[in-house]
Amino acid sequence: MRPSDQLAEFTRDALAAGKSRDDIRSALSRSGWAPNEVAEALDAWAEIDFPTPVPRPRPYVSAREAFFYGIMFVALAMTAWHLVALLHSLIDHWVADPLVEGEGRYALNSTRWSIAALVVFTPTFLVLNRRTVQATKADPGKRRSGVRKWFGYVTLFLASISLLGDLMAVIYALLSGDLTLRFILKALVVAGVAGSVFAYFRQEEYEGADAK
Amino acid sequence: MQSDTFAPLLIGGLVAAAIVAGLMVTGGPIAARAEKRDMARLADLRELQSFVACRYDLDDAVPNTLATDERCADKLPMADPVTDAPYVYEKTSATSYRLCARFERPELVEDYDLGPGQWQRDSGCFLLTQK
Structure with a gap:
């Protein structure tokens, strides 16, 4: 039960x-x-x-909560994904591999998409996260919200898929002859961002358990 | 510092730094606009190139000047759409020529932007050869 x-x-x-x-x-x-x-x-x-x-008649789940946490966790997933993408483009730009031809304007366009995504979603995540932290401080029961747990795990799932995909791409690069400084830096970026996302959720879980 | 204020600061700082670095690499909106104008110039040069290729097929030599020839094209883009400076066409031999334009971001132009051309960044010219 x-x-x-x-x-x-x-x-x-x-x-x-x-x-x-x-x-x-x-x-x-x-x-x-x-x-x-x-x-x-x-x-x-x-x-x-x-x-x-x-x-009394009851609503099944709170639509307001679903909206709020939905946006917050999508913003987190977009931030993680595009931060990795942007840092990878920067590594490609700065750490030249003499054997690989530059991708020219194509690379510039994907960098611009990442910048746009970060400009929109990072502030969104930070503002919503701040409001959540304040709300849960005032009312620890909010941490037990089922909506929040569900959105949290769905996001964790999406972030994991995207980061695992990045990891896969990096390993593919390694196997197809890209064992270079570039490869090492890119792997570090994936590990760093993945680590931060998981640490964020572990802290959420930990505080959630603490509030029980 | 508490972790619930430290983590957002860290994320915000890292993302801001990445955005600034990204803008330095890609150039801001002004530089991007210049890049767009360069794309228009490249499209014009491509049109001129196919005109020359068409004349070469008909006459077995590249033309001496870029005069309009109704057998190949009705209208040719002879000048830069922004500055109105004429594009430079120079015949260097019966089979080769140079096409030049004044690009604003020449560092982004590549050989393959004009088919089998050879890009010369310093002069803003492509070396082209008909085979």
């Missing part, structure tokens, strides 16, 4: 047993539930006079 189901069941049982809402609230608070979770659990049942607790 999921924790939220347990909470709902407990609340229903307590209301059915005739406990007052204040008693239930204080019992839940003492057990470590966050104020918004307690309020939500109690709001699920209508305050009318009836022998058994009467449920």
